[in-house]
Amino acid sequence: MDRRFDRPILDEITKKGTLHVLRKGFSDRGSKFYLSFFQPSSGMNPDHQKLYESNRFSVIRQLKYSIKNENSIDIGIFLNGLPILTMELKKSLTGQTVEKAKKQYKFDRDPKEPFLAFKRCLVHFAVGNEKVSMTTRLSSAKTRFLPFNLDTEKPVNPEGHKTSYLWEDILKPDTLLDLINNYLHIHTSSEKVYVKDKGLISKESSAMIFPRFHQLDGYQSLYREKSQ
Numbered sequence: 135m136d137r138r139f140d141r142p143i144l145d146e147i148t149k150k151g152t153l154h155v156l157r158k159g160f161s162d163r164g165s166k167f168y169l170s171f172f173q174p175s176s177g178m179n180p181d182h183q184k185l186y187e188s189n190r191f192s193v194i195r196q197l198k199y200s201i202k203n204e205n206s207i208d209i210g211i212f213l214n215g216l217p218i219l220t221m222e223l224k225k226s227l228t229g230q231t232v233e234k235a236k237k238q239y240k241f242d243r244d245p246k247e248p249f250l251a252f253k254r255c256l257v258h259f260a261v262g263n264e265k266v267s268m269t270t271r272l273s274s275a276k277t278r279f280l281p282f283n284l285d286t287e288k289p290v291n292p293e294g295h296k297t298s299y300l301w302e303d304i305l306k307p308d309t310l311l312d313l314i315n316n317y318l319h320i321h322t323s324s325e326k327v328y329v330k331d332k333g334l335i336s337k338e339s340s341a342m343i344f345p346r347f348h349q350l351d352g353y354q355s356l357y358r359e360k361s362q
Contacts, residue, residue: 199249259282263297
């Protein structure tokens with residue numbers, strides 16, 4: 135991409151977040167530009183299908199995200215050059231679990247870093263051999279992780295890691311694009327809070343909603359039934 139677009143893209147991401155830019159694109163000098171393309175609802179438009187197939191995912195190992203230090207995250211995944219998720223990976227054979235990955239995000243990953251700011255990356259996964267947890271907002275020690283695990287009633291992968299569903303299903307290009315287009319959203323709420331010398335004021339807060347595995351599985355099952 136032309137380097138002249140770096141600044142307008144960055145400005146739009148800073149104001150509205152990566153999710154908005156991936157869905158809506160950005161405008162510059164009177165022109166509209168799109169940075170991702172989603173699966174067409176039908177095969178009637180071959181040009182749309184070609185655009186969808188032109189999406190490019192990239193994976194960076196030991197992703198260095200700061201200009202202040204040499205800290206790195208195990209895995210970073212990008213869509214057409216924009217960051218969409220990170221992963222810290224742990225192996226039980228070395229005595230490390232998903233809890234260690236969560237601690238890394240909480241205490242070693244500064245949310246003040248632009249790359250780790252809220253709405254920049256869409257989700258962060260803490261991944262072990264046994265379990266996966268996720269968060270959409272890094273807040274140091276206050277970071278709240280949610281489980282992202284298979285339903286216990288479903289069979290465990292007998293030939294690999296219990297968490298193989300993450301890369302065998304969720305991290306597939308079609309699934310990631312479907313998530314970005316149809317499932318992720320920003321929820322904004324407001325509440326009245328008391329502030330000294332100001333009295334009651336409205337405080338607005340936002341949260342990135344990323345469906346947990348069982349929720350996504352349920353949505354997709356319903357969609358398949360409806361389509362039949």
